[in-house]
Amino acid sequence: MRQVADTPSIWERPEPPERRAPSPLSRERIVRAAVTLADAEGLEAVSLRKVAAELDAGPMRLYRYIGTKDELLDLMVDAVYAEIPPPTGSGWREVARSYAHGIRAAGLRHEWLADLLDGRPRFGPAAVTHAEATLTALRAAGLQEIDTIMSTVEVLSTYLRGALRTEVGERRAERTSGLDEREWQHAMAPHLLAMFATGDYPLMSEAMHDAEHRSATERFDQGLGYLLDGIEQSLSG
Amino acid sequence: MRQVADTPSIWERPEPPERRAPSPLSRERIVRAAVTLADAEGLEAVSLRKVAAELDAGPMRLYRYIGTKDELLDLMVDAVYAEIPPPTGSGWREVARSYAHGIRAAGLRHEWLADLLDGRPRFGPAAVTHAEATLTALRAAGLQEIDTIMSTVEVLSTYLRGALRTEVGERRAERTSGLDEREWQHAMAPHLLAMFATGDYPLMSEAMHDAEHRSATERFDQGLGYLLDGIEQSLSG
DNA sequence: CTCCTTTCGATACACTGTATCGGCAATATA
DNA sequence: TATATTGCCGATACAGTGTATCGAAAGGAG
Secondary structure: OOOOOOOOOOOOOOOOOOOOOOOOOOHHHHHHHHHHHHHHHOHHHOOHHHHHHHOOOOHHHHHHOOOOHHHHHHHHHHHHHHHOOOOOOOOHHHHHHHHHHHHHHHHHHOOOHHHHOOOOOOOOHHHHHHHHHHHHHHHHOOOOOHHHHHHHHHHHHHHHHHHHHHHHHHHHHHHHHHHOHHHHHHHHHHHHHHHHHOOOOHHHHHHHHHOOOOOHHHHHHHHHHHHHHHHHHHHHO | OOOOOOOOOOOOOOOOOOOOOOOOOOHHHHHHHHHHHHHHHOHHHOOHHHHHHHOOOOHHHHHHOOOOHHHHHHHHHHHHHHHOOOOOOOOHHHHHHHHHHHHHHHHHHOOOHHHHOOOOOOOOHHHHHHHHHHHHHHHHOOOOOHHHHHHHHHHHHHHHHHHHHHHHHHHHHHHHHHHOHHHHHHHOHHHHHHHHHOOOOHHHHHHHHHOOOOOHHHHHHHHHHHHHHHHHHHHHO
């Protein structure tokens, strides 16, 4: 019988705390939880403690699956890429449009994406697969030279990053100025009125009053159209 | 003589701690300190404690001048706008180029700007002044209708936001992969080689190997050129 | 000289990412 | 089957964050 010298009898020894069955865990589960959290409460609500709690785990358990919070964010971005359908279309303009709208849709589904797309090259499997599919579709649709293809997707993705930020930023501004309408009217509106009242900004005033108000989608498509027209011109030139 | 009942004599009472002359403080000083810090050590190093320390002040003293850290960030952005010269040029393309390069230069001087330009409308005095100057220059250079002017600067600023992020992101990636070259070669390079070795990404490989490598400025100008060509086309059409 | 207001530093709180360590549980070994 | 080993993971801790609260000191007013 195994009984170390000064181990008290079973009657004295306290029972160890009951252990719950460990929750199943995987990178995919963690990333899903993080994405859900970010969708629901914003990226700033994604803390390792909260993600772990969502999974019935202690915070440090996550470090068996990721090395760093930044790595988790990388995984989240790749998870979004995995949602984006590969671009399709017969002409290269169609493919480009499909590419752009696919990413835009994903970015509007997950508004935090705009904050994470920081321009570093992305080497996650889904991102790479999506990139390869994009290049393939563009070549199949008529662009042969790799340089033309790369220029096109580079400029497209640059515009996309900006457009996403713009659109998401506006959404957020509207949302917060809608929620704390009280505070907004109290803090921001007088400042704007006072500025315009000085008469120092006639064109800004004209823009506010007379310019036609187009939807975010319209503006996005207009910019995209400019870009495609410019590219097309450079192709024929 | 004023001497409350149980106040000990001067010999017993400890001298209050010596008070240093308070450092002069103002919003401008605070913002300048924050900008300097962000330039030197990155945006994540900008904490109220560090900014205050730089100014020989306690952290809470800053709250006499700003209401929130986010407000400080807003002030920093406006301070950058104040550095940007108003766009100039005779033709509207020239003005547009001047606008774009002015903002790009500022964004490269202060790499954190790309992180703060989130797309929300900016109502700081310098930002508004710069915007008004831009609109004025565009109208003076030939664009009459306010709608055309607004479309142009909207699409330009969208592209700019994306381009800045792209460029700054690449710089950071290069910098960190240059500094921890050891780690990068150990962690990222094998992953890339393995991926390309599968043969599943022929176009990505072709791009890596055969595509010409252009400088960031060239790519920026190329995208800008596409955009301007597209706009010009819509003007004449 | 006394009162009052403004200013600010000290302290505290909740929260973050993550390093360290100790013990339990499953596995490999004898 | 008994023991040694390994790997997993929770508890704890630490340094840092933004900011609320409060008391005391300084400056101005009567």
